[in-house]
Amino acid sequence: MxxxxxxxxxxxxxxxxxxxxxxxxxGLGLFLVIIEGMYLKTGxxxxxxxTKFWAKIFGLTFALGVATGLVQVFGFGSNWANYxxxxxxxxxxxxGAEGVFAFFLEAGFLGVVLFGWDRVSKESHYLSTxxxxxxxxxxxxxxxxxxSWMQTPTGYKIIGEGAQARAVVTNFLEMxxxxxxxxxxxxxxxxxxxxxxxxxxxxxxxxxxxxxxxDLAKRGLKIGLxxxxxxxxxQLYSADVTARGVAKHQPAKLAAMEGVFKTNPExxxxxxxxxxxxxxxxxxxxxxxxxxxxxxxxxxxxKTPVPGLDQVPRDxxxxxxxxxxxxxxxxxxxxxxxxxxxxxxxxxxxxTIEKAPFVLWALILSVFLPHVANFTGWMTAEVGxxxxxxxxxxxxxxxxxxxxxxxxxxxxxxxxxxxxxxxxAVFIFLLNNKIQLGPTDDDASVxxxxxxxxx
Amino acid sequence: MELQxxxxxxxxxxxxxxxxxxxxxGFDLGVGILHLFAKGDKERRIxxxxxxxxxxxxxxxxVIIGGVLFAGFPDVFGTLFSGFYTPVMILLAGLIFxxxxxxxxxxxxxxxxxxxxxxxxxxxxxxxxxxxxxVLGNLVVGLPVNEDGHFTLSIFRFFGPYQLLLGVTAVxxxxxxxxxxxxxxxEDELQEKLKNWVKPxxxxxxALYLVLTVATIAFFPEMVATMNKYKFFYxxxxxxxxxxxxxxxxxxxxxxxxxxxxxxxxxxFLVAVYVIGTFPVLIRSTISPEYSLTIFNSSSQILTLKxxxxxAAIGVPLVIAxxxxxxxxxxxxxxxxxxxx
Numbered sequence: 001m002x003x004x005x006x007x008x009x010x011x012x013x014x015x016x017x018x019x020x021x022x023x024x025x026x027g028l029g030l031f032l033v034i035i036e037g038m039y040l041k042t043g044x045x046x047x048x049x050x051t052k053f054w055a056k057i058f059g060l061t062f063a064l065g066v067a068t069g070l071v072q073v074f075g076f077g078s079n080w081a082n083y084x085x086x087x088x089x090x091x092x093x094x095x096g097a098e099g100v101f102a103f104f105l106e107a108g109f110l111g112v113v114l115f116g117w118d119r120v121s122k123e124s125h126y127l128s129t130x131x132x133x134x135x136x137x138x139x140x141x142x143x144x145x146x147x148s149w150m151q152t153p154t155g156y157k158i159i160g161e162g163a164q165a166r167a168v169v170t171n172f173l174e175m176x177x178x179x180x181x182x183x184x185x186x187x188x189x190x191x192x193x194x195x196x197x198x199x200x201x202x203x204x205x206x207x208x209x210x211x212x213x214x215d216l217a218k219r220g221l222k223i224g225l226x227x228x229x230x231x232x233x234x235q236l237y238s239a240d241v242t243a244r245g246v247a248k249h250q251p252a253k254l255a256a257m258e259g260v261f262k263t264n265p266e267x268x269x270x271x272x273x274x275x276x277x278x279x280x281x282x283x284x285x286x287x288x289x290x291x292x293x294x295x296x297x298x299x300x301x302x303k304t305p306v307p308g309l310d311q312v313p314r315d316x317x318x319x320x321x322x323x324x325x326x327x328x329x330x331x332x333x334x335x336x337x338x339x340x341x342x343x344x345x346x347x348x349x350x351x352t353i354e355k356a357p358f359v360l361w362a363l364i365l366s367v368f369l370p371h372v373a374n375f376t377g378w379m380t381a382e383v384g385x386x387x388x389x390x391x392x393x394x395x396x397x398x399x400x401x402x403x404x405x406x407x408x409x410x411x412x413x414x415x416x417x418x419x420x421x422x423x424x425a426v427f428i429f430l431l432n433n434k435i436q437l438g439p440t441d442d443d444a445s446v447x448x449x450x451x452x453x454x455x
Numbered sequence: 456m457e458l459q460x461x462x463x464x465x466x467x468x469x470x471x472x473x474x475x476x477x478x479x480x481g482f483d484l485g486v487g488i489l490h491l492f493a494k495g496d497k498e499r500r501i502x503x504x505x506x507x508x509x510x511x512x513x514x515x516x517x518v519i520i521g522g523v524l525f526a527g528f529p530d531v532f533g534t535l536f537s538g539f540y541t542p543v544m545i546l547l548a549g550l551i552f553x554x555x556x557x558x559x560x561x562x563x564x565x566x567x568x569x570x571x572x573x574x575x576x577x578x579x580x581x582x583x584x585x586x587x588x589x590v591l592g593n594l595v596v597g598l599p600v601n602e603d604g605h606f607t608l609s610i611f612r613f614f615g616p617y618q619l620l621l622g623v624t625a626v627x628x629x630x631x632x633x634x635x636x637x638x639x640x641x642e643d644e645l646q647e648k649l650k651n652w653v654k655p656x657x658x659x660x661x662a663l664y665l666v667l668t669v670a671t672i673a674f675f676p677e678m679v680a681t682m683n684k685y686k687f688f689y690x691x692x693x694x695x696x697x698x699x700x701x702x703x704x705x706x707x708x709x710x711x712x713x714x715x716x717x718x719x720x721x722x723x724f725l726v727a728v729y730v731i732g733t734f735p736v737l738i739r740s741t742i743s744p745e746y747s748l749t750i751f752n753s754s755s756q757i758l759t760l761k762x763x764x765x766x767a768a769i770g771v772p773l774v775i776a777x778x779x780x781x782x783x784x785x786x787x788x789x790x791x792x793x794x795x796x
């Protein structure tokens with residue numbers, strides 16, 4: 001019942017559950033801007049129906065994002081008080097900016113988007129949709145900037161000693177534009193767009209399969225599928241840039257990601273393990289190796305060796321197996337998404353999608369893949385940074401609150417597991433209701449007095 | 456000297472955030488507290504939709520309080536949330552259930568579904584209000600902050616008598632505030648019903664507040680030390696009392712907008728009483744005064760405080776500007792449409 005271990009578990013669980021929702025909000029936010037824009041441009045009522053349908057789903061994902069997001073910010077203080085004390089001076093202002101510039105914007109104008117249809121002009125409503133989308137994207141910026149500072153800290157100095165030591169900001173821009181912020185923000189936003197796109201694709205494919213609202217579903221599918229494909233390609237480029245950034249600034253993490261235990265001698269490039277099993281005790285990876293390819297990817301030549309874990313003190317190694325497998329799973333998820341999206345786009349272009357139930361099913365089930373990629377990606381980033389919570393500055397073990405007990409955390413974990421399971425059930429139940437109803441005019445969940453005829 | 460000015464500025468911003476949270480989410484919570492007194496699906500939907508378009512934005516002020524503490528007084532943020540570990544978890548459960556209940560309550564026609572979520576909405580709102588009150592109560596009572604700047608607290612000590620009193624007073628305050636808000640948003644019989652609730656709500660709150668004041672003066676004289684020293688400050692609770700009376704006055708005259716503003720002003724003076732009583736202490740130590748966390752010994756360094764001030768200076772006017780636009784878009788009586796909750 002170690003409070004440190006339990007706090008790690010709790011943070012992992014609450015973050016994983018929370019992270020289902022903001023990417024959906026960000027991706028769907030962009031999608032709403034596109035389809036409501038099409039409505040304003042073409043005047044086609046079909047796009048209006050589509051907008052109202054997806055706006056309701058957006059409202060649901062947003063509400064759950066808020067509910068689970070409060071847990072995240074309070075969790076910094078409750079379980080990680082020493083970490084909060086250490087970093088508050090550095091990126092506390094970034095998080096303050098997130099609240100002031102992002103949360104108010106999206107939460108505020110969402111009211112107009114969901115409830116203001118009959119109260120404001122078409123143009124004002126569209127502006128509100130744009131502002132909600134902008135707010136959602138802003139909220140990604142600041143939290144990724146803060147997390148990136150934890151990975152590649154700059155723009156700070158350390159004051160105090162020992163247990164009283166803390167980081168303080170010396171330059172806001174240097175802190176915000178640390179070496180990994182831009183790469184990681186791009187990677188995260190692209191991932192969010194894919195997440196939203198594949199939800200649209202999945203629901204649209206489902207409607208086409210059930211031969212309901214086919215015309216509207218095809219419009220959604222077109223935008224979602226071609227969008228997903230384009231962004232998946234962009235994501236490949238972003239992945240390359242980001243990974244090379246990790247190689248430069250967090251060599252221990254890169255070594256764990258790729259399972260590189262030994263640094264090869266000068267002039268001998270490092271192999272890439274495409275798939276494998278990590279044997280940390282024997283300090284090797286068993287798997288399918290492609291000679292020289294890792295050096296090629298990182299340094300653009302197959303001769304420069306990649307620093308291995310032998311360059312890192314043993315007690316600063318992250319959990320190599322977890323990091324290696326998460327990383328490879330994330331890439332596998334990307335690969336599968338790409339194949340499914342490409343095949344689906346091909347069928348759509350050839351206008352044969354309606355007669356391809358197997359492809360439609362693949363598109364329906366593809367909704368899970370971005371979440372797999374998001375989860376394993378964050379596992380790679382965060383577990384790969386261990387044992388540090390702020391890379392090379394503060395160990396995770398030193399960041400935990402000193403005044404909490406294992407019993408308290410065991411209690412809160414239980415609470416979260418119970419509440420989040422119920423929440424997820426409610427989310428799926430309501431999402432399914434909305435999907436089954438589809439983008440029609442008569443909203444069956446509209447006013448039906450359930451007490452009619454009763455006391 | 457410059458550092459102290461900025462420490463006071465950030466403290467003011469935090470207090471302002473607390474004030475905005477109390478007057479805005481205060482009425483959201485108030486509507487929730489009163490929710491089960493509304494009978495029938497239509498009345499309950501009207502209650503939900505009175506806050507529907509604005510409650511989410513209102514709740515953000517709670518995040519702002521946390522953010523200002525995290526950035527401006529990180530020691531206080533860490534100590535508070537970890538020392539209050541179990542209450543924070545209870546508060547989170549309340550916040551989660553409140554958010555979800557509003558969102559899902561009307562999404563299914565089954566009466567059982569709606570009744571259950573009605574109860575969840577009410578209980579969660581009461582829980583949040585009580586927890587907020589109890590936290591403030593604990594800050595008045597003081598906490599066993601040790602020399603490392605941390606405290607641990609048993610749940611029984613958290614819900615001690617004074618803290619419970621403040622919790623119940625908070626519930627009464629929000630119920631009153633919520634009722635006054637609803638008067639602006641409702642009409643016909645429902646509005647008549649609410650008019651009849653406001654007077655007892657004010658009386659209940661005043662009675663509790665009186666007991667609270669006596670208890671505070673008797674058991675926590677530090678809270679009135681500044682007021683006794685500078686007698687000028689007596690005017691603050693007096694003005695607060697006047698504002699409260701004016702709420703009843705305006706309701707009787709059917710000037711509900713003014714009643715609501717008076718209620719906000721009353722809350723402003725209540726916050727002011729708390730600030731006057733505690734400044735500059737943020738978390739008072741019951742072990743030794745030198746362990747207390749104050750705005751002068753627990754802040755970030757000046758550069759961060761300057762950044763925060765800049766962010767607030769740009770952000771807060773923006774938020775108030777477009778917040779006003781959003782409230783004006785939804786002014787007037789609640790009308791149930793196909794988009795409503």
